[in-house]
Amino acid sequence: MGERYELIVLGAGPGGYVAAIKAAQMGHRVAVVESRDVGGTCLNRGCIPTKTLVHAAEVLEEIRSCEKLGIHVGQVSYNFAGMHERKAEVVEQLRGGIEGLFKAYKIDLIRGCGIILDSNRIQVGDQAYETDRILIATGSKPAMPPIPGLTLPGVVTSDEMLEGKGVYCKKLVIIGGGVIGVEFATIYHALGCEVTIIEALDRILPTLDREVSQNLTMILKKRGIKVYTGARVDRVEHTDQSVQTAQEKGLAVYFMSKEKEQCVETERVLVSIGRRANTEGICPPSLNLQMQRGMIPVDDSFETCIKGIYAIGDIVLGGIQLAHVASAQAVNAVCSMFGERAPMNLSCIPSCIYTNPEIAAVGMTADEAKMRGIRTITGKAIMSSNGKTVIEMADRGFVKLVFEEESKVLLGAVLMCSRATDMITGLSDGVAGKLTMSQLAATVRPHPTFSEAIGEAIEDADGGAIHAAPRRK
Numbered sequence: 071m072g073e074r075y076e077l078i079v080l081g082a083g084p085g086g087y088v089a090a091i092k093a094a095q096m097g098h099r100v101a102v103v104e105s106r107d108v109g110g111t112c113l114n115r116g117c118i119p120t121k122t123l124v125h126a127a128e129v130l131e132e133i134r135s136c137e138k139l140g141i142h143v144g145q146v147s148y149n150f151a152g153m154h155e156r157k158a159e160v161v162e163q164l165r166g167g168i169e170g171l172f173k174a175y176k177i178d179l180i181r182g183c184g185i186i187l188d189s190n191r192i193q194v195g196d197q198a199y200e201t202d203r204i205l206i207a208t209g210s211k212p213a214m215p216p217i218p219g220l221t222l223p224g225v226v227t228s229d230e231m232l233e234g235k236g237v238y239c240k241k242l243v244i245i246g247g248g249v250i251g252v253e254f255a256t257i258y259h260a261l262g263c264e265v266t267i268i269e270a271l272d273r274i275l276p277t278l279d280r281e282v283s284q285n286l287t288m289i290l291k292k293r294g295i296k297v298y299t300g301a302r303v304d305r306v307e308h309t310d311q312s313v314q315t316a317q318e319k320g321l322a323v324y325f326m327s328k329e330k331e332q333c334v335e336t337e338r339v340l341v342s343i344g345r346r347a348n349t350e351g352i353c354p355p356s357l358n359l360q361m362q363r364g365m366i367p368v369d370d371s372f373e374t375c376i377k378g379i380y381a382i383g384d385i386v387l388g389g390i391q392l393a394h395v396a397s398a399q400a401v402n403a404v405c406s407m408f409g410e411r412a413p414m415n416l417s418c419i420p421s422c423i424y425t426n427p428e429i430a431a432v433g434m435t436a437d438e439a440k441m442r443g444i445r446t447i448t449g450k451a452i453m454s455s456n457g458k459t460v461i462e463m464a465d466r467g468f469v470k471l472v473f474e475e476e477s478k479v480l481l482g483a484v485l486m487c488s489r490a491t492d493m494i495t496g497l498s499d500g501v502a503g504k505l506t507m508s509q510l511a512a513t514v515r516p517h518p519t520f521s522e523a524i525g526e527a528i529e530d531a532d533g534g535a536i537h538a539a540p541r542r543k
Contacts, residue, residue, distance in 0.1 A: 075101045077407070078192050078201040080184045080352065083110020085383035085396030086207035087168050092404045094175035101201070102177060103184035103194055109165045110209050112393040118164060119232040120253055122157040124424045127260035131426070138463060148261060154236045186353040189378035203378050203407050206366065207400065208352060210345035210384035210391055217245075219306030224321050225339045228254070239263060239337040243323045245303050247274030249423050250342040252286065256425045259295050266296040266334050268325055273299050275423070279435045279470065279484040286425060286486070289465055296334075301327040309335055347385040362387055371406035372399060380407060395419055418502040422491040427453075427467045430494035433482030433501040436472050445475040447507075449531025453487045455538065456526075457518035464488045469523040471497075473531055478507040489520045497524070507532055 077093045079086045082104035093100045107114045126148075133146050172179055182194040186206075192199050212227035214220055228250050231237050242258050244251045247269030255265045267274065267290070273283040274290075274297060287297050302325060309320040323334050347364035359366050360375050365387040372380045380403050383389070383396035395416070402412035423429040439446045453459040453467040467487035474481055483497040500510055511528045515521050529535040 073099075074200040074202070075099050075178075076201070077101075077203045077205060077404075078103060078184075078199060079205045079207055080186070080192070081110060081207035081209055081383075082108040082168070082179070083207060083209045083383065083396065084112045084393040085209070085400045086110065086205070087172075088397040089205050089207060089382065089400035089404050090177050091171055091175055092401050093408070094177050096404070096408055096410075098408065100175075100177045101180055101199065102172070103180045103182065103192065105181070105183045107165060108168050108172070108179070109161070111211075113164055113168075114161055115229045115232045117393055118161055119157045120228075120257075121424055122160045123153060123232075123236075123257050124253060124426075126153045126156065127257045128426055131260050135463065150238045150261070151235055154234070157232070157236075183351070185351065186357060186379065188357065189376055203380065205400075205403060205407075206349070206352060206374075206379065206381040206385060207383050207396065208348045208385055209396075211348045212341065213344045213346040214341060215245075215303075215343055217303050217305060219321075220339075220341060222306060222308060222321065223318050224337065225306060225341060227341055231340060237338055241336040242266070242338050242340060243268065243321075243334050243336040244340045244342060245323070246342040246344070247271075247276075247297070247299065248342060248344065249275070251340070252290070252423065252425050254340055254342065255290065255295055259290075259293055264294075264336075266323075266336070267298065268301045268303055268323065268334075269297070269299045270302055271299065275429070278421075278423075278429070278431055280437065281468070281470070282429055282431075282484060282486050285466065285468070286429070289427075298325065298327050298332075301325045301332075304331070306339055311335070345384065345391055349385050365389075371412070372403035373407070390419055390421075392419065392421065415502050418498055420494045420498045422494065424491065427465050427487050428485075428490040430485045430490040431483065432494055432498045433480070434472060435482055435484065439472060439474075439481055444481070446481065447473045447475050447478070447531050449473070449527040449529070449535075451523040451526035451530060451535060451538070453520075453523055456487075456520060456523050458520050458522070459488065461518065462488060469527045471524070471527045471531060473507050479504050480506070480510060487520055487523065493521050493524065496521075 076098040077100045079090045079102045082102050090100045090102045180194050185193045187193055241264045243266045245268050247267045255267055259265045275283045304324045307322050309322045311320040321336050321339055349364045366381040366385050367387040368374055368381050372382050374381055382399040382403050384391040398414040402414050405412050420432040436446050436448050449471045451469045470484045472482040480500045515525045526535040
């Protein structure tokens with residue numbers, strides 16, 4: 071038996087490593103158990119590599135359109151392997167930063183798969199470690215639906231798309247029109263790939279504001295991406311035609327759309343229907359954490375039904391599977407377990423999608439407020455009248471703000487425009503701080519910026535935006 075820790079964290083993702091560093095900053099002896107690379111899915115097979123490829127795709131598209139700016143270049147091409155080499159450089163740099171912080175805070179990194187024996191012991195290989203507290207932060211992995219053919223070669227998840235040299239193809243079918251699906255559609259279309267999205271629900275991005283879904287669908291179709299909604303994939307089969315980019319057979323995806331069976335032939339199939347909790351084998355059956363579908367119920371301090379064992383991130387029952395949520399939960403969980411006040415406000419969580427244009431949202435939509443019986447006022451700014459948008463030749467987009475009718479308090483915001491993912495933080499502050507329309511309107515926003523549209527949306531809600539025609543009565 072080795073030395074005793076005050077906290078052992080299972081998992082070194084955005085929840086686990088943040089929890090470990092926070093606890094070490096508070097003066098506690100901490101260890102982290104990780105079987106793969108530090109940084110978890112987000113850093114190694116998720117957020118960071120995806121956004122690195124998104125950036126490369128956006129730069130490629132900008133170069134292709136630079137003639138409109140009076141800039142002349144030769145024939146534009148890309149190196150797929152080079153893009154993934156750059157992705158690897160970014161990941162390695164950020165991973166090295168986390169590992170450096172572990173050393174600086176004297177956090178022990180234990181390599182291997184951890185098994186919780188009880189509330190004070192964890193087994194890693196042949197070694198058992200004692201601890202006062204355990205925090206489970208093992209994250210999630212891609213979900214695979216029970217569709218015949220998904221085990222065939224050429225059917226991949228986001229893990230395979232982002233690991234190593236990636237997956238090169240000229241034809242791609244994406245099963246699932248959620249966040250992961252539309253981001254990969256954006257990347258691969260920019261690379262000249264023929265992309266088809268098949269979504270079972272009636273619209274892509276079904277959890278977001280309906281106008282966002284409709285607008286993005288129009289943009290994707292205009293670019294040549296095929297989008298099928300209300301479509302159920304029946305099976306995936308091999309075709310006789312071989313794939314030019316690999317020594318494999320092609321694939322055919324059969325699905326029902328508008329009560330008719332359709333088929334799309336492709337080189338690769340990306341399954342992106344969501345993620346499931348990664349909790350298999352973390353404890354013996356005798357240690358009952360009352361899991362439901364692999365997810366762990368916790369209380370307000372993130373403690374499980376077993377005293378001294380906590381859980382955060384993608385494995386929490388009823389939680390939101392986002393990296394920044396896991397990090398915020400990590401801070402609150404650590405503060406709570408060591409007797410301090412939890413500082414993070416988890417009632418106001420922004421979500422971001424890195425398509426082109428970017429999409430970001432926080433708080434309630436007007437439809438959600440209506441379902442709760444809340445009367446609202448909505449203000450909207452169309453980005454086509456925004457100077458920075460015109461300068462950068464950005465796609466159609468908007469800023470929409472939702473206020474409570476009587477108090478004029480900001481309830482929610484939806485942005486679909488360039489830099490939306492950066493601008494949403496200020497609006498998150500507004501929702502969390504219950505700022506009113508007049509308080510938000512008093513801020514002077516610089517010109518020319520994308521953020522001017524926020525001011526226009528506030529003015530629109532208050533009776534009329536300066537750069538918009540009068541509303542029809």
